[in-house]
Amino acid sequence: MGRVEGKVCIITGAASGMGKADAVMLAEQGAFVVLTDLNEKDGQAVAAQIGERAIFIKHNVTSESDWQHVVSTAVERFGRLDVLVNNAGMMALGNVVECSLEDYRRVNAVNSEGVFLGCKTAIPAMEAAGNGGSIINMSSVAAMHGMSFVAAYSASKGAVMALTKSVALYCREKRNGIRCNSIHPDGVKTPMVFKVATGQETASREEIESLSTEANPMCEPEDIASLVLYLASDESRFINAAEMLIDNASTATPPIGI
Ligand SMILES: NC(=O)c1ccc[n+]([C@@H]2O[C@H](COP(=O)([O-])OP(=O)(O)OC[C@H]3O[C@@H](n4cnc5c(N)ncnc54)[C@H](O)[C@@H]3O)[C@@H](O)[C@H]2O)c1
Incomplete structure (x- = not known):
């Protein structure tokens, strides 16, 4: 029996x-999974x-x-919807002065509006199934402390953090059993980090690995997936509106002078 057996x-x-x-x-761990992405070739390969x-x-x-198409297809194919992981995201380099309005809107459309649309569309489908549900929104440590070199990205992740709490409160008020939490990673060894660090579009596994140093170690995507699995499962049934940091203490700033 898996930890999310039969969940969609x-x-x-x-x-x-x-x-x-x-x-x-x-x-x-036993779930039925609906994978979505703009990148059809790699998405099909993972499926x-x-x-x-x-x-x-x-x-x-x-x-x-x-x-609407994604949610209705999930329900048609697997009978209901239990979990939504709002993970898709993008980054554009630029501090507040350099960042164009176009880039600011582009990043926020994907990272912030995309999460809003996901919650808005998934909640009625989860309610229809009557089993509660779990919405997991991918934010970042950038929501907590800002990052000067990615102003639009930081703002978009702050919006995700605040929206998550509003969604959790709405669902609690409705007593529909749907929870909503945000995850806040620091550096994770993925193609996104490599693109930001080097400006290159694609990277080998070795190139991505090379960004992780002894002083600033980065975690694996599976370290984040373990937290997603926990939040998707009923093991976390009382975790709601939480900001789940997964950053190896990078945001725990010691008091000045210590
Ligand atoms: N990698 C990190 O260090 C890190 C740290 C904190 C938060 N995050 C967040 O984690 C999430 C996953 O990032 P990742 O590092 O795995 O990046 P990634 O670039 O490897 O994956 C992101 C995926 O999102 C897809 N995507 C982008 N725009 C989309 C759109 N408009 N519609 C549908 N799909 C779209 C891309 O095609 C890509 O497959 C993102 O929200 C990112 O902001 C990443």
């Missing part, structure tokens, strides 16, 4: 990085690797009609 989960951004690790781990418990749907998280 949608994972966005599942063609790569953490979303891929989430989908694989949830399926290993094929998982096997018959998985389907892939091409999805732009900024599109409301795409979201």
